[in-house]
Structures are given as structure tokens and as C-alpha cells.
Amino acid sequence: QVQLVESGGGLVQAGGSLRLSCAASGRTFSSYAMGWFRQAPGKERECVAAISWSGGSTYYADSVKGRFTISRDNTKNAVYLQMISLKPEDTAVYYCAARRGRTTGVVTTDYEYDYWGQGTQVTVSS
Numbered sequence: 196q197v198q199l200v201e202s203g204g205g206l207v208q209a210g211g212s213l214r215l216s217c218a219a220s221g222r223t224f225s226s227y228a229m230g231w232f233r234q235a236p237g238k239e240r241e242c243v244a245a246i247s248w249s250g251g252s253t254y255y256a257d258s259v260k261g262r263f264t265i266s267r268d269n270t271k272n273a274v275y276l277q278m279i280s281l282k283p284e285d286t287a288v289y290y291c292a293a294r295r296g297r298t299t300g301v302v303t304t305d306y307e308y309d310y311w312g313q314g315t316q317v318t319v320s321s
Contacts, residue, residue: 196221196310197219197220197221197224197227197293197295197309197310198219198220198221198310199217199218199219199220199291199292199293199310199311199312199313200217200218200219200312200313201215201216201217201289201290201291201312201313201314201315202215202216202217202218202315203215203216203315204289204315204316204317205316205317205318206318206319206320207281207317207318207319207320208319208320209281209282209283209319209320209321210280210281211281211319212277212278212279212280212281213278213281213317214275214276214277214278215231215275215276215278215289215291215315215317216273216274216275217229217231217273217274217275217276217291217312218271218272218273219272219273219274219293220272221272223295224269224272224293225248225269226248226295226296226297227248227293227294227295227296228245228246228247228248228293228294228298228300228301228302229245229246229248229265229267229274229291229292229293229294230242230244230245230246230291230292230293230294230301230302230303230308231243231244231245231263231265231274231276231289231290231291231292232289232290232291232292232305233285233287233288233289233290233317234287234288234290234314235284235286235287235288238287240290240305241256242254242256242303242304242305243255243256243258243259243263243276243289244256244259244263244264244265244276245265245301245302245303246265246266246267246274246301247298247299247300247301248297248298250266250267250269252300252301253265253301254301254303258284259278259285262278262279262280262281263276263277263278263279264276264277265277274291276289276291278317281317281319282319283319283320283321284319285317285319286317286318286319287316287317288314288315288316288317289314289315289316289317290311290312290313290314290315291311291312292305292308292309292310292311292312293308293309293310293311294307294308294309294310295309295310
């Protein structure tokens, strides 16, 4: 069983920055594809960024391209989401997710992920 714990959320003004972290337990983290999802009230959960198990491939939703950066450190069993130029519409609960099995490329659909964190709230004020 893999446990994922997100941190780094909070309240920030529009235009500000936050860095989310996701710490994973387990010895096979380096073989997991990882993703960051978010869900705002009344909206469906969406993938905002994803990274392959090797780190060689990344994906960004159009709404965050150029503002969010996903990265991973397999030596620390961690994945990060650097967010800059935040907008009020970025307000949501952010979740990290892991898919086991050295999947080729990135994974962007939530049902393909095996493990989820508890989420961290990001609130961007205008």
C-alpha cells in the first residue's frame, strides 16, 4: 500500500505563488507515474499536471500551461507542483495521485490512478 501526503496549500493573493509537495511511502515510488488533480466546488476533478515515472514526459492542462510546473525527486519519494501567477479560478482542493507499474508516458485520467492523497486546499483571493 502506498500513502501519499500533500502539503503546501494555503491562502494566497492573485498573482502569488505556491509550491505543493506530495510525499510518498513505499520503495517503488520511482516506478510510479504521478499526477496532480484539482477539484473546485461544484466542478469535476481535473488533471492539471502529470509526470511519467522517469520524469521524461510531462503534461499540463491548458488552463495552467506556463504557470504550473510538475517535477519529481525519486531520491526523496516526492513530487512537486510549482504554481506561479495564481488566479482565483485556481482555487480548489489539490490532490496527488500515483499509478504503479512503469506506465509508458503520462496518465491524465483519474480512474487510471491507484493511490490518492487526502488533498490540500489552495485558495486564491482576488
